[in-house]
Amino acid sequence: MKSKGKYIFIVQVTRQLSIDILNRFHEEGADIELVTGVVEVNYAPLNPNIKVKYFNKYNNTSLFKRTYTGLIFTFLSFFYVLFSSRNKELILITTPPFIVFLGSFFKRIRKQAYHLIIWDLYPDVLINFGLLKPSSWIIRRWQKMNANCFKKADNVFTLGIHLSSAIEKYTNEKPIIIPNWVNTDFVKPIQKQDNIFAKEHQLTDKLVVMYSGNLGLTHNIEAIVETAEYLKENNKIHFIIIGEGAKKVKITQMVNQKNLKNVTMLPYQDKEMLPYSLSSADVGVVTLSEGAETISVPSKTYYTLAAGSLVLALASKDSELGVLIENYNCGVVYENPKAQVLGTFLTELLENEERLKTYKENARKASFDYSPENAKKYYHYIYEKKH
Secondary structure, eight states: OOOSOEEEEEOSEEOHHHHHHHHHHHHTTOEEEEEESEEOOSSSOOOTTSOEEEOOOOOOSSHHHHHHHHHHHHHHHHHHHHTSOTTSEEEEESSSGGGGHHHHHHHHHHOOOEEEEOSSOTTHHHHHTTSSOTTSHHHHHHHHHHHHHHHHOSEEEESSHHHHHHHHHHHSSOOEEOOOOOOTTTSOOOOGGGOHHHHHTTOTTSEEEEEESOOOTTSOOHHHHHHHHHTTTOTTEEEEEEOOSTTHHHHHHHHHHTTOTTEEEEOOOOTTTHHHHHHTOSEEEEEOOTTOTTTOOOTHHHHHHHTTOEEEEESOTTSHHHHHHHHHTOEEEESSOOHHHHHHHHHHHHHOHHHHHHHHHHHHHHHTTSOTTHHHHHHIIIIITTO
16 A cells, blocks of 8 residues: 655654654554654553654753753754655654754755644743843844744644744744644543542542642742642642652742641652543643743643643733633633632632532533544645645
């Protein structure tokens, strides 16, 4: 049978969204191989017939390590592509951010087609977080390279309207918007009385507020701990913080120093436990740091929706996250969260079960608009529209 396209898919961290895209290409009859540092599976493994080339893992514990490991991966991927067939089209995801430039390089030297999936927009991230000035040489050079790279790509994909507008400044053309997704059969509401995670951590009679994800430097985890301190006398509300990252030590110290018995710190949960841990949350906290409003959409948002948890967003109301919450009425957004304000809101939820129930039901309904069917759209644009 004739191959329906030949592709090299490059991303340093292959999570479930990428796995879904890869599997879809394989199912459609495409010859697709993966270049990565690690494969992280949630609900569906990577098809074993897909060839995988492993290089170094991504280290996000500091800016230096992220840059160093990203550059090494890009360097190794460059030589892998160089010694591969020029007839294989490249599909490049922005982890690490430098990887996209392989596309424009190989397009120029041997007319190799490439497609970009921009889930994080650099150098805009660095500017918005104040790490580099817009007038700096490296930023101006990077922006010029972006414009050249994005314009020459066969397709540019991104997640939402805000990111689309930011990318359009480089290309003068609208990229293709394909929202992220979650498997709503894998993550779904589970009654606490039947939930092994909730029972293990004595949460069955609590209002559970959960943050599950990267404890990164730009994430406002402190607001969660300060709210827990404000509510420490209320034994009906419990906070769960799950994850790893640069702030793990700091947050653990804060919890211990304040002697907060209403906070449980846990490492990332195994994929078998993930559906139970997520669904034990009545309130799922999603943070989006100032400066990231137009250049990022937290993937944990969709898992929170699927679990049927109220989405408590620490973000701008104008962000992609804020717009989603408003459209579906599935949570609340606080731009400058104060412990007293958050604490009062959570206390009110205890007293108004119908309000909480409405938010949770709306969240679950919203999740059905973000299904793995979205993975099919990548194949449609990359192969089917071309042929």
